Amino acid sequence: MASIEKLHILRFRNLNDQYLEPNKKINLFLGENGQGKTNLIESIYYLSHNRSFKTKNTRELIPFNEDFIQISAFVDSLKVVLKKSKTTNSILIDDQKIATNSKLTQHLPIQIISPDRGFVVGGTPKLKRSYLDWGVYHEKTEISKTYRDYNKGLKNINILLSKNSSALEDWFVQIAPLSVEISIARKKYIDKLVKILDSNHFKKLSGLLDLNSRFELRLQSGWTKDLDGLEKEKVYDHLVNNKALYIKTKYLSHGPHKASIDFSLNKQDEVFLSRGEQKTASIVFWILQVLILVEQNNSPIILIDDISSELDQKKINLLIDFFVGLDVQIFITDIGNTLISIDEKNATTFEINNGHITRKEH
Known part of the structure; x- marks a missing residue:
């Protein structure tokens, strides 16, 4: 199964120099609207596809007063680095430059469920x-x-x-x-x-x-x-x-x-x-x-953005249990965790506040 072991978002929208070590199963990111939850999901998707599911304009992704975006991750022990400016594009897998997005997607298969993607x-x-x-x-x-x-x-x-x-x-x-x-x-x-x-x-x-x-x-x-x-x-x-x-x-x-x-x-x-x-x-x-x-x-990595806006409590918990049974890695964002029931043995919870990601201690 594909699994992100380490993720470093150097620059992407309002996310600046954020580093995390995700859980191999469930990763739940909580935060109020406008704090960067969807930006996190978008950055992981971008690392897999070299494009956004929200915009075709790279300039929207580059933080104010910066010249580029950069995201990197260790995926099944392979280091993947994507750096993109308004005029240049660089993709490296284990320090080897690759020319096509298909290689990127092959190493990092992603399935996304998001209201921004359309149905x-x-x-x-x-x-x-x-x-x-x-x-x-x-x-x-x-x-x-x-x-x-x-x-x-x-x-x-x-x-x-x-x-x-x-x-x-x-x-x-x-x-x-x-x-x-x-x-x-x-x-x-x-x-x-x-x-x-x-x-x-x-x-x-x-x-x-x-x-x-x-x-x-x-x-x-x-x-x-x-x-x-x-x-x-x-x-x-x-x-x-x-x-x-x-x-x-x-x-x-x-x-x-x-x-x-x-x-x-x-x-x-x-x-x-x-x-x-x-x-x-x-x-x-x-x-x-x-x-x-x-x-x-x-097995691909699953990204689910703003889950409580898409499904009710019963369906959310059924879906999470289903994915845990499939042994896939999941990244979920939500405005709060009142609807989500997760087994702490299989999950890590993070909080996002103004672009800063911190691990929540139970």
């Missing part, structure tokens, strides 16, 4: 693709190159479509197999999610919703309804046959970059679920991704 059930197609591709990547890390090549091809095709270029079909030849590889990987991952819905692990989670809840999900490939996108010859033929349409719209309006997921609960489409049902179902589907990695002996 996948009832969410946008972009958020659903992000959910899906997180799972696909952790199933098959080498596929990151396929995604990069596909996005490069897509960019070139869209440029050529605006010019009605004769080179379009050459790019169709290149992008068709890349598209199929992505679609097949996504379908296989959806099949895994469906399978784990029937597992004993999931039955233990059923307390998050009523016991009779039935979850269903289906992949929308991003192609037209008559094309599943799983055969490169058919994808290529579709692109050639619809070239005039794409030239007219001046962009490729079908493909994996337009994929989505359809969710339902007890045969009810996600759009008709209440906001509370969408929220709880999203949490369940994020946890399903954790279960898949746990079964593959690649």
